[in-house]
Amino acid sequence: MTLPAFSIPAAVLQAASPLARVRGAEGGVELTWADGRQGRFSFLWLRDNCGCPECKHPQTLERIFDILSVPEDLEAAAEIDAEGLLALRWSHDGHLGEGHVSRYPGAWLLQHREETAEGAPEQAAGAPPPPRLWGRGLAAVPAFDYETVMGSESGLAGWLTALAETGLTVLTGAGTAAGTVARAAERVAYVRETNFGAVFDVISKPDPNSNAYTAIALKCHSDLPNWLTPPGVQFFHCLANEARGGDSIYVDGYAACETLRDEAPEAFELLSREPVTFRFRDDRDELAVRAPVVTLDAEGRPAILRFNFAIMDVAPGGLDRQKAFYAAYRKLAAIVRRPELELRLRLRPGDIAVVDNHRVLHGRDAFDPASGERRLQGCYVDREALFSRLAVLQRSAAQPATL
Amino acid sequence: MTLPAFSIPAAVLQAASPLARVRGAEGGVELTWADGRQGRFSFLWLRDNCGCPECKHPQTLERIFDILSVPEDLEAAAEIDAEGLLALRWSHDGHLGEGHVSRYPGAWLLQHREETAEGAPEQAAGAPPPPRLWGRGLAAVPAFDYETVMGSESGLAGWLTALAETGLTVLTGAGTAAGTVARAAERVAYVRETNFGAVFDVISKPDPNSNAYTAIALKCHSDLPNWLTPPGVQFFHCLANEARGGDSIYVDGYAACETLRDEAPEAFELLSREPVTFRFRDDRDELAVRAPVVTLDAEGRPAILRFNFAIMDVAPGGLDRQKAFYAAYRKLAAIVRRPELELRLRLRPGDIAVVDNHRVLHGRDAFDPASGERRLQGCYVDREALFSRLAVLQRSAAQPATL
Numbered sequence: 001m002t003l004p005a006f007s008i009p010a011a012v013l014q015a016a017s018p019l020a021r022v023r024g025a026e027g028g029v030e031l032t033w034a035d036g037r038q039g040r041f042s043f044l045w046l047r048d049n050c051g052c053p054e055c056k057h058p059q060t061l062e063r064i065f066d067i068l069s070v071p072e073d074l075e076a077a078a079e080i081d082a083e084g085l086l087a088l089r090w091s092h093d094g095h096l097g098e099g100h101v102s103r104y105p106g107a108w109l110l111q112h113r114e115e116t117a118e119g120a121p122e123q124a125a126g127a128p129p130p131p132r133l134w135g136r137g138l139a140a141v142p143a144f145d146y147e148t149v150m151g152s153e154s155g156l157a158g159w160l161t162a163l164a165e166t167g168l169t170v171l172t173g174a175g176t177a178a179g180t181v182a183r184a185a186e187r188v189a190y191v192r193e194t195n196f197g198a199v200f201d202v203i204s205k206p207d208p209n210s211n212a213y214t215a216i217a218l219k220c221h222s223d224l225p226n227w228l229t230p231p232g233v234q235f236f237h238c239l240a241n242e243a244r245g246g247d248s249i250y251v252d253g254y255a256a257c258e259t260l261r262d263e264a265p266e267a268f269e270l271l272s273r274e275p276v277t278f279r280f281r282d283d284r285d286e287l288a289v290r291a292p293v294v295t296l297d298a299e300g301r302p303a304i305l306r307f308n309f310a311i312m313d314v315a316p317g318g319l320d321r322q323k324a325f326y327a328a329y330r331k332l333a334a335i336v337r338r339p340e341l342e343l344r345l346r347l348r349p350g351d352i353a354v355v356d357n358h359r360v361l362h363g364r365d366a367f368d369p370a371s372g373e374r375r376l377q378g379c380y381v382d383r384e385a386l387f388s389r390l391a392v393l394q395r396s397a398a399q400p401a402t403l
Numbered sequence: 404m405t406l407p408a409f410s411i412p413a414a415v416l417q418a419a420s421p422l423a424r425v426r427g428a429e430g431g432v433e434l435t436w437a438d439g440r441q442g443r444f445s446f447l448w449l450r451d452n453c454g455c456p457e458c459k460h461p462q463t464l465e466r467i468f469d470i471l472s473v474p475e476d477l478e479a480a481a482e483i484d485a486e487g488l489l490a491l492r493w494s495h496d497g498h499l500g501e502g503h504v505s506r507y508p509g510a511w512l513l514q515h516r517e518e519t520a521e522g523a524p525e526q527a528a529g530a531p532p533p534p535r536l537w538g539r540g541l542a543a544v545p546a547f548d549y550e551t552v553m554g555s556e557s558g559l560a561g562w563l564t565a566l567a568e569t570g571l572t573v574l575t576g577a578g579t580a581a582g583t584v585a586r587a588a589e590r591v592a593y594v595r596e597t598n599f600g601a602v603f604d605v606i607s608k609p610d611p612n613s614n615a616y617t618a619i620a621l622k623c624h625s626d627l628p629n630w631l632t633p634p635g636v637q638f639f640h641c642l643a644n645e646a647r648g649g650d651s652i653y654v655d656g657y658a659a660c661e662t663l664r665d666e667a668p669e670a671f672e673l674l675s676r677e678p679v680t681f682r683f684r685d686d687r688d689e690l691a692v693r694a695p696v697v698t699l700d701a702e703g704r705p706a707i708l709r710f711n712f713a714i715m716d717v718a719p720g721g722l723d724r725q726k727a728f729y730a731a732y733r734k735l736a737a738i739v740r741r742p743e744l745e746l747r748l749r750l751r752p753g754d755i756a757v758v759d760n761h762r763v764l765h766g767r768d769a770f771d772p773a774s775g776e777r778r779l780q781g782c783y784v785d786r787e788a789l790f791s792r793l794a795v796l797q798r799s800a801a802q803p804a805t806l
Binding site: 003007025026027028030039040041042044045048049057059060061062063064065066067068072112113114190192193195207208209210211213214216219226227228229232275281282283284285286287288289290291292297298309310311312314315316317318319321322323325326327329330333334337382383384385387388391392395 | 406410428429430431433442443444445447448451452460462463464465466467468469470471475515516517593595596598610611612613614616617619622629630631632635678684685686687688689690691692693694695700701712713714715717718719720721722724725726728729730732733736737740785786787788790791794795798
């Protein structure tokens, strides 16, 4: 293990101004950087984040320090040391005895200061690029050559960055060999198995256990909303597409949510709060969760959309609750159905559509299975595994940190 | 597929009183059962839940009906029909033309009515048994014979019911063959692979990427809080336990949360709201999420605990926020550390401890790897897959529903 105890993205490190001053604050310190930025940090927070090998295991980089080994009123003598680090000598320390010294790089502290009048904190290490909504008029689906993505780290990074930003990409030139979809997925991480198996064939089947396995039209939806965390990334590899119909439709669900929030804020609020049951049933499984249609993140932005006519089970009981729910739900459904928000695409054999299933809704036109073959192979990868791969790729592109 | 369109647990069906009366309500109907219970349901909710084969696909049982095919002011003529079903003849219906009739069993409606003065609605189909908290004094860990669980449906159902209720069980007599843990897990569902692999060995390793792979003591914690949904069920199969030390410790985290809520409600509230970053880093991965320490369910009960000293990364910036966070966090940590809440256990070779990782925290004493072998094999299964298996087992025990 060669990772630094404090992870600092290269961009933060390069732009970081030196620490200029430290002074006491009530229960902590106030720091000033040379460029005038300021931040205040509590002693217990600082103590808990000591990066020395006695407090963080030097191989695992996981914390060993026990937060209950120090008193609530822990204090420290603070200075900027000769290397420009914040150095704290602790007043008492149950773990290591009095006089333990912790040191922190100014660039790392910049990432973790509070938001102030001078602006937001630096982006923390490993944070994915923020989504770029494409409510209307995504000119074209970002497309990447399969072999380039499979064969180079820069190709992989370019594809995954676009996927994080746009939520929808196509890999082209992947051929039509069955099983290829798992190789594409494993370029990100291992495949996430579900009740549909690890790799599944999206074809019209004689005894379907999902509407996906029929030839009927599927309105835009997200997959597997009946899981605590629906799969984050879905792969659809087109092996054959000769049937009449069956064009693919995509809608940026985050953009649809923001449109709803603009047009009917009370409907958006209700859909982010009112729990609904989503349920899949077949002979082997009965997989159900209760969750709102829109799960928000800690900042109140849409994070996970559960939007699926087919397996939404029942909304809560009670006349007034049901009336309010359906009024809001129909508003979102009508926005998702607006033609100007739809991106339509006919997948060609050898294309792999890769979709952020927490964000982008997908659907298809009905097709006529008698008119030709239509066969997709699909699989899923967890969303945090996508961001992990991106963070590691960014890490290898970054210069080594000094601490 | 032989499942009924409306799923009704046997207990609900048996106890259900017949529908006695229907009358109009504003935008819906008011129902009265023969035993006096009442419920009100909106027309749109009822229309959306029509179970006929034109509205729900007869094979997939997934919805085909399009909620936008009917107007907001949809109405119906309602009656109790000769079979005792609620029958609704719709005023207009874009999907099926005027005059479509939907029928609903009274027992199914009983499950979905609102909570009233006469009590809560019946438990919905497939709902897991509610947890029984064991804050102090779980007399013994519920133990089940491995062969019985593997060999009989009733043995499986007994074990899984105890796991859902208590969050902690031991399978005994599983032998010490490597790989057995995956067979136990697959009795519930497929194994959930993570960055640690599908099946992992918990031993002291020369180049560990987790504190679990050292010999140091591990305070009680939950695993993989750095995932959007941490694994719900964890299996630890004891293959050898000859080293000095290494006893296992378990704490009911839901009970610890309720204790915190009693003693310091503001601390509980903060920990259920304030997002913290949890992060795992090694050469291959950088898996991070922001989430509160306690994720609540829709009813405000603790659902997922993220409590892990080792890989909690950093709490939010800002002196006041940090002080408030650490004050609350230390209160919870101190409760988790109370000896009277701990259940201590020495796993024997052939034991498989099975733990609800959203609820029950686990830890171990330090051990001396020079004094003897200590080897556990672990793997994970998703929590919804556990509840799915239980629901299907209950289904096969239930009498066939009439609709």
